[in-house]
Amino acid sequence: MDKSYKARKEEFVSNLSGGNIPEIIAVTLVAPAAVLLWSALQSRKSFFTPYRFPSLVVDFLLNVASVLFATTLYSSAPLLLLLFIITPAVVICLGPKRNPAQKAKPPAKLSSAADGPGDGKKNVSNALDPFPIRPFLTAYRGGMMITTCLAILAVDFTVFPRRFAKVENWGTSLMDIGVGSFVFSGGVVSARSVLKEQLSKSSSAGSLPKRLVASIRHSIPLLILGLIRLYSVKGLDYAEHVTEYGVHWNFFFTLGLMPPFVEIFHSLTAIIPSYEALSLLIVIGYQATLESTDLKRYILVSPRGPSLLSKNREGVFSFLGYLAIFLAGRATGLQAIPRRTSSSKTPSQARKSLLIRLASWSFIWTILFVLNSSYIFGIGAGIPVSRRLANMPYVLWVAAFNTWQLLLLCLVETFIFPSVHKATDKSSEAERSAFATSRVMSAFNKNGLAIFLIANLLTGGVNLGLNTLDASKEVAMAVLIVYAGLVTGVALALDVWNVKLRL
Template sequence: MGSRAAADLVPGPNPNTSFIPYPFRINRTLEEVIAEHVPVYEWSWTETVFQSWETMLLIMATFWCIFMARLVTHKLGLYSSPNRCYGVEFALIILPCILLVTVAVDYSYYVGVLMLLVTLWFLLNSNFMERARSRQKFDLGNRPIALSVLRSVTHLLTAICILAVDFESFYRPYRKSRQFGAKLMDVGIGLFVFTMGSVSRRTRHFSDLQRSVVYSALPLILLGLARTVAILVVGYGQDEHEYGQHLNAFFTLGFTKLLGALVSILARRDLHLLPLGFGLLLLHQFGLSVLGISDYVMDDEVSRSNLFNANREGLVSLPGFVALYLLSIYVNRWMVAISQLSYSEMVKKLRRLFFIALILWNLFGLSAYGIGISRVTCNFGYVMWMMAIGASTLLTSFGAIDFVINSVMPWVPNESEVDEQERGLLTDETEAKGRIKPIVPFTISQALNQNGLTFFLVANLLTGGVNIFLKPEDRSGLESVVILLVYMFLATKLVHELLKRGIRLA
C-alpha cells in the first residue's frame, strides 16, 4: 500500500474557511499537528497496475481492430466505395469495442490471445522484413496517420463509455476513479489533452497565441459554459467529484489550450518544451504532496461554499494538464522532425520510441507505488501514465501501419488525393454522375479527425437523450448493445457523411 507523503506531519484544510492549504500558527507544536485529524488516502499499487493492464488491453484491442479493418478493406478493394468501407470498419472496430466493455468483457483475455496468435501468423507469413528493407523511404508526412488513429481511438472509446457506463451491462471496474486509480474511463481527458498537444505547435508569436485562443481555446470554453447552463436548466445530474460543480471536460480542454499556449512562449526551441513541461509538473506535484493540496481537493468535508472550493477538482488539476500538453507537443515535434526516413532511420526511430515508452512505464510503476495515480488532481503519476500510453500506442501505430502494413500492402496516393485528404475534399462536384473519389484508408479515423468536436457534441446530445427517454439502467445486456450500436452508428455516420462531402464543421 502506498500513502500520501508527509501525511502525519501536516494538518488538513479547514472546511469552514476559504482555501488555505495549511494555515500554520507560529506557536503550533508538533503534538498539536499530530493530534489534528488528517485524512489519509491510500491505494493499492498492485491494483493500480492491474487496472492499467486491463485498460491497455482494451486500448490495444481497439488498435488491433483498426489494423485488421485496414487489411480487410485493402484486400477487398473497398477504397473506391466509401459506404462499404465504412460498413466494414463499423463491424470490425465499433462492434467489438461495444461488446468488450459490456456483455463480452469476460472474454477479453481470450480476445487478447487471439490477437497475438493472428498477429504472429501474419508476421511470419507476410515476409514484412524483406519488403520493409526494400523500400527506398518511409514517408510519414507532416501529420502521420498514426497520430490520426490515436485521436480516433480516443474519440471512439470515450463516446462509447460515456453512454455505456449508464447500463448495468457495463464493466464496473472501468468506471472513473474517485481519488486514485488507473481505470479505463480515467484515460479519456488525459488522452484528449495528449492528442490535442500532438497536433499543436508551441507559441512563437502573438499571432500564434491569438489563433490558439480564438480558434481553439475560446470555442471549447464556450461549449463548457453552454453545457453547464444546459445541465442547470434541465436538471441533469453531474458528479461534482470529477471537475467540480460547474466545470466540465470542455472547460479543462479549453483552459489547458489557453494556458499551454501562454506558457509555451517561454520555450525558444521545441527542445525547451521538455524541461518546461517537467518543471511545471514537478512544481505541481510539490504542491499536491508537500503543501497538501491533494488532501484539499479530495476531502469531502471541505465545503463548496465559494466558487474555487466548488470547482477545486477542475481548477487544481490544470497545471498537470498544461504540463501534459507541453510534453505532448514535444513528442509530436520529435516524431515529425524528419518526415522521410530510410530503413535504418525508421528502425532507429522505432527503437528510440520503444525505450521512451519503457522509461515512461517504469516512471508510472514508481508513481503507482509512491504517490498514486490520480486523474482528479492530474498528478505526476497520471501524466506519466498518459505519456506511457501515448508513446506505446504511437509505437504500435508506427510499427504496424508504416513499417509492416504499408510494406506488405502499400497504399500509394497521388499528390492531389493527399491534398484533398488534408482539406477534407473527398468529392468532386464537377465529375460526371457525382462519382466519389477513393476514400483513404482508416475511413472512420479520418472522419473523426476532420470533425472530432462535432462527433463529440453529437455523442453528448445522444447520451443525454438516451438517459432521459430510454432509462438505460433498466435495459438488459442485449438491449444495451443494440442501443449502443444505434448510438454509435448515428454519431459516426454523420461525420462520415461530412467527410464524403468535404465539409469540416469543428
C-alpha cells in the same frame, strides 16, 4: 428527472475504485489489434478499395464495434476477443499479397536547367511534404475518439463494468485514461503548427500578447460550450458527479483554458527548448505542492465553501496536470510528425529512427511512472494515481500509455504498409496514405471535437429518455450499437461532404 432516480444515477458513478492496469491494457489493445486486422485485409486483399457497403460494414465492425464489445460483453475476457482479432490478421499476413491499388511508381523527376518553366513548377508542387499526414497518427486519433464517444454513454449502463468508470479519488480505470488521452492527443496534433512555424522561421505569429489574443479566440467556442453544458445540466436537473470537476466546472472549461496557457509555455521554449522538460517541471512543481502543503486535503476532503474556487477546486487545480499532459503530447507530436529524411538519411532509416524515438520515450515515461507510483525494494515514491487531482503518477501514466499506443500503430504501418514512408513524391504518398487509412478512423479524426460534442448531445438525449440503470443487457447493447452507428454515420457524412467543423 425523478429525484430518487437522479440520486441512483449519481450513486452509480460515485465512490468507485477502478481496476488494474494490466486489464486496462488488455482492453485497450483491442483497438490496435483491430487496426492490424484492417491493415491485413487491405494490404493483402484490397478489401476496402473500392469502398462499398460491405467495406463500410466491416470497417465499422472492426474499428467501432470491437471497441464497444471489449468494454461491455467481453470486458471480462478481453484476451479472448484479442485472440479472435489477431488470429485472422496473422493468417492473412502470412498469405499471398494482392495489392493492385499500390502499384510501384517511378521516382519523381527532379527539376533541372533543361526543364521548362512549367516542369519546374510541377515538380516543386509535387515535392514531399516535410510534415506528412501519417496514417498511424490518424488511426491513433480516430481510435481514441471512438473509444471516448462509446464510453461516455456505455458508462450509464450496467453492462459497462464499474471498474472501467472514473475513479473517485485514487486508482486507475479505462475512463480515467480516456480523459487524459483526449488531452494528450490534442497536444500531439498541435505540434504540426509549431513545426510549420519552425520551418518557415517567421515571426508571423507575433509576440506573446498577439499569440495570446489568437489563442483566446480559439478558446471562446469551447468556453461557450462549457457554459451551455453547465446550464443544460442545471436546468434539466441532470445527474452529475460533483467530485469529478466541481459544482460548475466541466471538461469543456479545461479544454477552453488550455490554448492561452500553452502559448505561455510555448514562449518558454526559448529558455527550455524541450516540451518534455516543461511538462515535467509543471507536474513536479504541482506534485511537490500537493505533498508539502494542505492543497491535497483541500481538494479532496474540505467542505464545499461559498467561494467559486472551493466549489470547483478539482477542475481548477487538475488543470495543471492536464496542461502537463498536453505539453507531453506536443513533445511526442514533434517526434512523430516530421519526415526527417535527407541526402544522408533514407526513408527506411528515418522510419527506424522514429520507431527508436517512440520506443525510447515509451520506456522513459513507463520507468518514471513506475518509480513515481510504486514502492518496491525500497525504491520509488509510492504515490497512488489520482485522475481527480491529475497528479504526477496520473500524468506519467497517460504519457506512457499513449506513446506505447503510438509505437504499436507505427509498427503496424511500418511492416504492413512500408510503401507509405517510402513514397518519392507528394501525389503517390497521398494515394498510398489513403489506401492505408480506414475511412471510419479518418472521419473520426477530421472532426474529433465536433463529433465529441454530438456524442455528448446524444448521450444526454438517451439518458433523458431511457432508464439506463434498469435496462437489460440486450436493451443496453441494442441502444449502444444504434448510438455507435449514428455517431459513425455523422462522422462519415461530414467526411463525405468535406465539412470541417472547427470549434
